[in-house]
Amino acid sequence: GENVEQHPSTLSVQEGDSAVIKCTYSDSASNYFPWYKQELGKGPQLIIDIRSNVGEKKDQRIAVTLNKTAKHFSLHITETQPEDSAVYFCAASRGNYGGSQGNLIFGKGTKLSVKP
Amino acid sequence: EAQVTQNPRYLITVTGKKLTVTCSQNMNHEYMSWYRQDPGLGLRQIYYSMNVEVTDKGDVPEGYKVSRKEKRNFPLILESPSPNQTSLYFCASSFQRQVGDGELFFGEGSRLTVL
Numbered sequence: 389g390e391n392v393e394q395h396p397s398t399l400s401v402q403e404g405d406s407a408v409i410k411c412t413y414s415d416s417a418s419n420y421f422p423w424y425k426q427e428l429g430k431g432p433q434l435i436i437d438i439r440s441n442v443g444e445k446k447d448q449r450i451a452v453t454l455n456k457t458a459k460h461f462s463l464h465i466t467e468t469q470p471e472d473s474a475v476y477f478c479a480a481s482r483g484n485y486g487g488s489q490g491n492l493i494f495g496k497g498t499k500l501s502v503k504p
Numbered sequence: 505e506a507q508v509t510q511n512p513r514y515l516i517t518v519t520g521k522k523l524t525v526t527c528s529q530n531m532n533h534e535y536m537s538w539y540r541q542d543p544g545l546g547l548r549q550i551y552y553s554m555n556v557e558v559t560d561k562g563d564v565p566e567g568y569k570v571s572r573k574e575k576r577n578f579p580l581i582l583e584s585p586s587p588n589q590t591s592l593y594f595c596a597s598s599f600q601r602q603v604g605d606g607e608l609f610f611g612e613g614s615r616l617t618v619l
Binding site: 394397422424429430431432433434437477491492494495496497 | 508537539544545546547548549552562594596607608610611612613
């Protein structure tokens with residue numbers, strides 16, 4: 389079935405360094421790739437997303453890149469700050485399988501720790 | 505304030521005792537969904553609903569039921585809870601204007617323990 393692999397599962401960086409989280413997906417019909425941030429005790433929140441007709445998107449310190457040929461996409465956080473510490477989930481939209489069109493498949497998450 | 509509200513936030517129950525986790529959104533969203541979050545497994549979809557009276561199974565529907573009688577509400581029902589349903593549950597909603605579109609708005613989560 390469809391799958392989204394996310395790496396690494398944990399990531400520790402010094403404040404000010406960059407952090408990169410990578411995901412690969414299996415469904416060639418996927419065309420929407422959001423990233424969610426989950427702070428402790430809260431629900432996930434969308435931080436950035438990208439569509440299949442775009443290779444890269446930036447929003448201040450965060451950026452996402454997409455390589456459709458290789459079926460992988462990555463989240464880049466520059467100049468990390470302690471408030472970036474959270475669990476990050478990548479996701480990919482499903483294709484037209486079994487009526488679940490448009491639903492998201494989530495990766496297993498990356499726990500990012502930014503040390504001051 | 506736009507939000508997704510889940511209740512209860514915390515619940516400890518015993519095997520076999522039926523329970524319902526309520527979910528309500530005030531954003532007039534068509535799409536609603538339930539996820540469970542377990543350590544090392546990420547977010548897995550239980551059920552979803554594209555609109556009123558339309559529901560469908562996600563990846564892990566066994567042991568759960570849902571209903572969508574009104575646009576704003578999407579309760580999750582555990583008819584006979586078992587210990588393997590101990591988990592953190594999230595309700596989410598979205599406009600879902602087109603396939604794969606739409607920011608998902610998540611509730612704050614409901615932590616359920618089944619003894």
